Amino acid sequence: MMTTQSIADFLEELASATPTPGGGGAAALMGAMGAGLIAMVAQVTVGKKGQDTQFPEMERQIGEADALRREFTTMISADAAAFDGLMSAFKLPKDSVEAIDRRAAIIQQGYQAATEVPLSCIRACLRGLALARRSAEQGHRNVLSDSGVAVHALLAALRSAILNVQINVPAIKDQAFVDAALNEVRAAEEEAGASAGMTLAVVMARLS
Numbered sequence: 001m002m003t004t005q006s007i008a009d010f011l012e013e014l015a016s017a018t019p020t021p022g023g024g025g026a027a028a029l030m031g032a033m034g035a036g037l038i039a040m041v042a043q044v045t046v047g048k049k050g051q052d053t054q055f056p057e058m059e060r061q062i063g064e065a066d067a068l069r070r071e072f073t074t075m076i077s078a079d080a081a082a083f084d085g086l087m088s089a090f091k092l093p094k095d096s097v098e099a100i101d102r103r104a105a106i107i108q109q110g111y112q113a114a115t116e117v118p119l120s121c122i123r124a125c126l127r128g129l130a131l132a133r134r135s136a137e138q139g140h141r142n143v144l145s146d147s148g149v150a151v152h153a154l155l156a157a158l159r160s161a162i163l164n165v166q167i168n169v170p171a172i173k174d175q176a177f178v179d180a181a182l183n184e185v186r187a188a189e190e191e192a193g194a195s196a197g198m199t200l201a202v203v204m205a206r207l208s
Contacts, residue, residue: 019087024079024114027121027160032072034128034153037146039065041139054138064131071124072157079117079164086110111172115181118164122188125158129195136202148203155196162189 005013010029014021042061045054089110092103132154136147162185169178 020080020083021076022079022083023160024083024118024121024164025076027118027157027164028072028075028079029157030153030160031075031121031125031128031157032069034125034132034150034157035065035069035072037150037153038128038131038135039069041135041143041146041150044143045138045140048140048142057134057138061131061135065128065135068124068128068131072121075117075121075124078120079114082110082114082117086114108173111168112174112177115165115168115172115177118161119181119184121161122158122165122185125154125161126188126191126195128154129158129192129199133195133199133202136199136206141206144203144206148200151196151199151203155192158188158192 010021014026039062042058042065046058046062086107089103089106092106093099094103129151132147132150135150136144139147165181165185169181172178
């Protein structure tokens, strides 16, 4: 439902007292905007004279960026569903030992599900940042700033998703899952920072 809302309605819900949509949905939306900008740069470049040699690459970028944008868009609802599922788990009965054990297990599953969505967002952001590099290198100069904005949007989305992982992992008892998630986060943050820095350097060099 969230993915078919107007921007104004989504932001109204985001600003409300309801817990969803929240930071996870906002992160996915930022990622979708970054992917959308990459597609736009490619679309504009394809339509410009003298860009014939870039045409095959821009066509590939349009396809990849559109697919990525749809992936991010799906995450907006997926994040809300995961959080709502976790909240529902806390409402399960505790009227017997068996019920308590079942509730605890479902809560753990809920925390892991609520962590998997931002992890997926982080992975998608890394792919988006790699795509933004190609956009900055080959996109038309008139829309180079949009490639740069895409980088900032994707980096903000990634760092926001990292926070959503970090808030969940202290409640997860599966230490192997926690270690894997935190290791992935650390590696992603380092890779994203380096990737964004290189792409923004390309943007500034081509603009100067």
